[in-house]
Amino acid sequence: MLTREDLLKPEHFNLKFFKQNGFLRQKCKKCGNNFWATVQQDECGDASCVSYNFIGSPVIPGKLTWKKIREKYIKFFENNGHQFVKRYPVVARWKPDTLFTGAGIFNYMPWVLNGSAKPPANPALTDQPSVRFVDIDNVGLGTGRHCTEFSMLGHHVFNSPKQIYWKEKAIELCHGFFTSELKLPLDKISFVENLWKGGGNAGPCFEVMSGGNEIATMVFMEFEDRGGIYSPMKMKVVDPGYGLERIAWASQGTPTIYDSIYPKVIKFLRKEGRIKSYNKKVFEEFCKLSSCMNVEDVNVEEERKILIDIIGKKLGTTPDEIMEQVYPYHNIYRIADHSKALAFILGDGVVPSNIQEGYLARLLIRRALHSIRNLGMALDLGTVVEQQINEVKDIYPELDEKMKNILKMVESEEEKYKSNMKNASGNVKKFQDILLRGGKKKFDKKSFVMLYESYGLNPEIVKEHLDLPSESVTALDIKEEIRKNLEEEETRKKRTGDYQSEDQLAFLDGLPQTEILYYEKEDLFNFEARVLKVFDNLVVLDKSGFYPRGGGAEPDLGTIGSAKVIDVEKKGNIIVHTIEGQIDSVTVKCSVDMDRRDRIVRHHTGAHVINGACQRVLGPHIWQRGTRKGANKAHLDVSHYEIPSPEQIRKIENISNELIKKKVNIEKKVFGRTEAEQKFGFRIYQGGVVPGEKLKIVNIPGWDAEACGGLHKNNTSEVGKIIISKIEKPHDGVIRLVFRAGPAAEDWLVSRTNILKESAKVLGVKDSDLPKAVKQLLTKWKTLRKRLEIKNKKEAADLAKKIKSEKVGSIELVVQEVDGDMKKLQEMSRTLGNDNTFITLFGIGEKISVFCSAGKNVNINAGLITSKLCSDLGGKGGGSPTLGRGFGVDKSKLAKIKDKIKKELIV
Amino acid sequence: MNANDILLETAHELGSIDIEQLPQLLAKFKSEIAQMEKDL
Numbered sequence: 001m002l003t004r005e006d007l008l009k010p011e012h013f014n015l016k017f018f019k020q021n022g023f024l025r026q027k028c029k030k031c032g033n034n035f036w037a038t039v040q041q042d043e044c045g046d047a048s049c050v051s052y053n054f055i056g057s058p059v060i061p062g063k064l065t066w067k068k069i070r071e072k073y074i075k076f077f078e079n080n081g082h083q084f085v086k087r088y089p090v091v092a093r094w095k096p097d098t099l100f101t102g103a104g105i106f107n108y109m110p111w112v113l114n115g116s117a118k119p120p121a122n123p124a125l126t127d128q129p130s131v132r133f134v135d136i137d138n139v140g141l142g143t144g145r146h147c148t149e150f151s152m153l154g155h156h157v158f159n160s161p162k163q164i165y166w167k168e169k170a171i172e173l174c175h176g177f178f179t180s181e182l183k184l185p186l187d188k189i190s191f192v193e194n195l196w197k198g199g200g201n202a203g204p205c206f207e208v209m210s211g212g213n214e215i216a217t218m219v220f221m222e223f224e225d226r227g228g229i230y231s232p233m234k235m236k237v238v239d240p241g242y243g244l245e246r247i248a249w250a251s252q253g254t255p256t257i258y259d260s261i262y263p264k265v266i267k268f269l270r271k272e273g274r275i276k277s278y279n280k281k282v283f284e285e286f287c288k289l290s291s292c293m294n295v296e297d298v299n300v301e302e303e304r305k306i307l308i309d310i311i312g313k314k315l316g317t318t319p320d321e322i323m324e325q326v327y328p329y330h331n332i333y334r335i336a337d338h339s340k341a342l343a344f345i346l347g348d349g350v351v352p353s354n355i356q357e358g359y360l361a362r363l364l365i366r367r368a369l370h371s372i373r374n375l376g377m378a379l380d381l382g383t384v385v386e387q388q389i390n391e392v393k394d395i396y397p398e399l400d401e402k403m404k405n406i407l408k409m410v411e412s413e414e415e416k417y418k419s420n421m422k423n424a425s426g427n428v429k430k431f432q433d434i435l436l437r438g439g440k441k442k443f444d445k446k447s448f449v450m451l452y453e454s455y456g457l458n459p460e461i462v463k464e465h466l467d468l469p470s471e472s473v474t475a476l477d478i479k480e481e482i483r484k485n486l487e488e489e490e491t492r493k494k495r496t497g498d499y500q501s502e503d504q505l506a507f508l509d510g511l512p513q514t515e516i517l518y519y520e521k522e523d524l525f526n527f528e529a530r531v532l533k534v535f536d537n538l539v540v541l542d543k544s545g546f547y548p549r550g551g552g553a554e555p556d557l558g559t560i561g562s563a564k565v566i567d568v569e570k571k572g573n574i575i576v577h578t579i580e581g582q583i584d585s586v587t588v589k590c591s592v593d594m595d596r597r598d599r600i601v602r603h604h605t606g607a608h609v610i611n612g613a614c615q616r617v618l619g620p621h622i623w624q625r626g627t628r629k630g631a632n633k634a635h636l637d638v639s640h641y642e643i644p645s646p647e648q649i650r651k652i653e654n655i656s657n658e659l660i661k662k663k664v665n666i667e668k669k670v671f672g673r674t675e676a677e678q679k680f681g682f683r684i685y686q687g688g689v690v691p692g693e694k695l696k697i698v699n700i701p702g703w704d705a706e707a708c709g710g711l712h713k714n715n716t717s718e719v720g721k722i723i724i725s726k727i728e729k730p731h732d733g734v735i736r737l738v739f740r741a742g743p744a745a746e747d748w749l750v751s752r753t754n755i756l757k758e759s760a761k762v763l764g765v766k767d768s769d770l771p772k773a774v775k776q777l778l779t780k781w782k783t784l785r786k787r788l789e790i791k792n793k794k795e796a797a798d799l800a801k802k803i804k805s806e807k808v809g810s811i812e813l814v815v816q817e818v819d820g821d822m823k824k825l826q827e828m829s830r831t832l833g834n835d836n837t838f839i840t841l842f843g844i845g846e847k848i849s850v851f852c853s854a855g856k857n858v859n860i861n862a863g864l865i866t867s868k869l870c871s872d873l874g875g876k877g878g879g880s881p882t883l884g885r886g887f888g889v890d891k892s893k894l895a896k897i898k899d900k901i902k903k904e905l906i907v
Numbered sequence: 908m909n910a911n912d913i914l915l916e917t918a919h920e921l922g923s924i925d926i927e928q929l930p931q932l933l934a935k936f937k938s939e940i941a942q943m944e945k946d947l
Contacts, residue, residue, distance in 0.1 A: 646915075723911065752910040758930040759917070762937065768908070771916040774933070778920060781936050784943040791947060 002230040012204040013193045017171050037190040045190040045209030047291040054211035055288050058253030059188045066248040066261050070127055076181045077155050080173060083121035089348040090131045091357055093685035099357040100131040104154035105239045109199050116693040117673035123157040123164055129344050133360055139337045141330040144256040144290045149341035153242035160235035167220055170238045174218055197225055212291045213250050216242040255287040258333040265387050269332040273375045278325045285311050286326055331371040338368035339384040346406040347399040349621050351639035352413050353733025354453060365413045366458050382410040405619040412641045420456040427455045428465035443470035449481045507535040513573030515543035522711060525592045534583050544575040545592055551687060551710045552627035553604055556597050561588040596631045599744050603634035605713040606722050606741040612704035613656045614638050617648050624686040625734045632744050640735045643727060653724045659703060663717040667699040680705040721745050796827030805837060811858055815901050817842040825851035840901055848891060850877055852884040872897055
């Protein structure tokens, strides 16, 4: 067992390569870290120790673009025996603990690193677009170097069982790439010793620095990290991360990284925003010094203020003058950065929503729109996203192929944002008033979350409209809060659901794993088994052909001996049957309900068919978000940004049924994880992360391939006709397609036919004429209702005219009992009322309707009087000082109460 | 058009309704019409 100090010992960093190439081991006078450089220097070269000294004087010659650097990188490493691996999606669907691919090594976590999967190449050369939200507040004029999406170049080596190469060769290659291929001068590079930790692994690392810019990190992952205690890993991994954009920045020497990676987009935004050119001296000074901003522990806004003060004093300008220069650029950098990240995130299948990765996509869209609003630009965000895709489409053509779809999602979100912004002020004030009434003096996190969930207002916008002081809350805090709420909701559901108690689960201790029969022999419906244990109504057998509840599928039912099986669940490797009845022998005959199994399997296979159809009709962003397959109906939830049109639904249904008619054979095969990913792509993870070394792939060739442990038909024709019966929206950004297949669809059609016939019979029309007849019926009903209303109004007015008021002081008092309902009383009051009247009307029907109104010169509270009257009549009522409504039930008291009103008012 | 299509079109005329309840809903409309005709 080793500690952090052990891992930082010199033996981990003393490389022959450094000694043979004139590097000296030195200690940074600012941060105290050890580093290697070919010249004596005081600082290690980290951004927090030196300002960006390459701005205006680039360290890598040739003003290379990121595309040129990428090309050189791939060529250099291919010439050195590396094999290029196609990029993985930025949404880490294979990784159970993260939403986005945050680094090149994520591609191999956890499955390659834990030995469950083979690496796709070894050594593997990658250019991995990565997404990090942790630095989002630094984007723009924060540090000038952080991007939400960036390309991490890597040459990963997995040294197990064979040793490919380790530290010496890795550093030699890294140094060769920078100094020979890119011609970075030897005295402009330093290697800072450090310790890297992440995802349960750790190892020594060298941070490769040049002019205050960390251009690469060379991690040598060789330890498992158990809470700060380290033990050697079986596999030693070289995990390099070269910041492609940072290297381009070092070669171009522009004020910020954004100016060097998408200059055309920045130019376009400057023009659209009519942003003036900056004062070069002030701006570059700001950008150089922004390297030292402490980005991890403090508020970026506060840091920026401190920086502005320093620069102001140095250059003799005021903070306001500096802010005037930098603020517009802060916004355009943010718009450009977020647009590029959105191109990848939406292109790789995220639909903006209120949860998980969808929340973060929405967050980016709203931040970018907020920046557009800050600059007063008349610009659609989609235009910028389109430009960013055009900038990268020669390298990532898949984004161009999905352009239309990406832009549609941005447009849809932009419309929601505009609508939310219109009502932002009113909605914030409303929440503020509620807090004030509750005696709160501060706008709290809970209110921020509620405003986001109810009206899509992020904290930045809310703070603009607040009068109250507020808690310090960021958009990421809100995401965390929403995640916690969802988790609590899940836990609550589980607690109230039909789950076995801990006692019941303890009875499984010591039992062997159940032999599973349903995979090998899918048509085995009758079998004999030995009873291993019975506890209450739970039974464990030595083998089972009952498919358990799981993956959204309902369980098989049937019989065990004379007992009825009413549920089946898998607990670890043991299948637990819940029964009704008694088990009366050690060896039991078991029978699975064939018809039920057949219906569930048709629905399960049908869900795959519909998923493929949705991708074709609605777009490539379609991803399964949940599913349920029962015997009588099923549903498939998919990510989508709007309710599909009836035409789209019909098309999904039609092409699903066409595929069924084509009688396509369904392949069900087991693959190694990497082989499956390479053969079918990452769409196999439709049902989420699938654990284990091997994946069972259910492939409908040319249509849909998914890693799925469920039972499926062998040919699409065995699914039977599919009917999509309903569309629902269970969550924001998700639609639910309720469907039925085969006999369930037929049963449902019969029931629909019965409803149709019954409905047509009620109206005495032919089935096919029902819609027309209903339209006529409705028109007639509306016309008659209107006529009746006019008639009732007239009658009420005529009746009112006959009623005389009684003068009580300055009040004209009306107390009257009539036959009729509240509507009639209201109509009467319109005729009777003036500024001096106090009207009390009682409408006699099944109940007593009570109505009071007070004219503006009458100082009697109508609401209070109504409340009292209704209460005296055994009912309920209330209202405002001028108008009261309610009801009573005890008609025997009415005469007495009418008298009482007059007396009380006269007094 | 199959039965479901006809029912969906019918439901569309009536706004958001539970199709299972359609016969009862139509009967209610009919009886209300009869009552209104009487009242008029």
